[in-house]
Amino acid sequence: MAEVVKRGYRSDVRAAQAQETRRRIVRAASDLFVAAGYGATAVDAIAAGAGVSRKTVFNAVGGKAEILALALDWAIAGDDEPIPLADRPDVAALLRLDDPGQLLDAWVTVVVDIDSRVADLYAALEAAAGVDSMARALFTRLQSQRREGAQVIVDAVVARKGLRRRLQRADAVDLACLFSEPLMYRRLAGDRGWSDERFEHWLRSTLRQQLLRT
Secondary structure (H helix, E strand, C coil), rough: CCCHHHHHHHHHHHHHHHHHHHHHHHHHHHHHHHHHHHCCHHHHHHHHHHHHHHHHHHHHCHHHHHHHHHHHHHHHHCCCCCCCCCHHHHHHHHCCCCHHHHHHHHHHHHHHCCCCCHHHHHHHHHHHHHHCHHHHHHHHHHHHHHHHHHHHHHHHHHCCECCCCCCCCHHHHHHHHHCCCHHHHHHHHHHHHCCCHHHHHHHHHHHHHHHHHC
């Protein structure tokens, strides 16, 4: 029994060490992708930034495309736990709200929280998508996921009879996607110096005006 416990402990330690190595690789790569761009970032530079070998980078995470995908997944989630965004407590809680305005406001809070973490990295991905096929595939996947998320919110508003009169569902999804775009946050909070609070207030007001029945 004692030997089984020891083996389990050693296994847990190795798993924790491997995860910490992945974190260091992802952090180093994220900084480089934002500062230098995806195309200009070499795996050797990522390895040096993480304090590991080139071989370890590939064994622990993969090539640049896999690293970027993992970095974005973790940035969107806010941690490296394998829990889908839809199953996160804040997302699950907002979908239980009965009032469409409160639901939309709660979604904006989630969006701003995500955008504050992901905006710069998302911009690096979008730039890379124009020249790299793997980055383009990742960008397409994430854009599709963003639209699916917006559809869930719009459908929840529709179910609560809160959608603005004569606004088509597809148009509402288009608007929700447009205003929740990470680039929007980057332009106003990053380039123009808006605080997160100011941006969130503006986004709540804008989406209420554009989507909700008065």
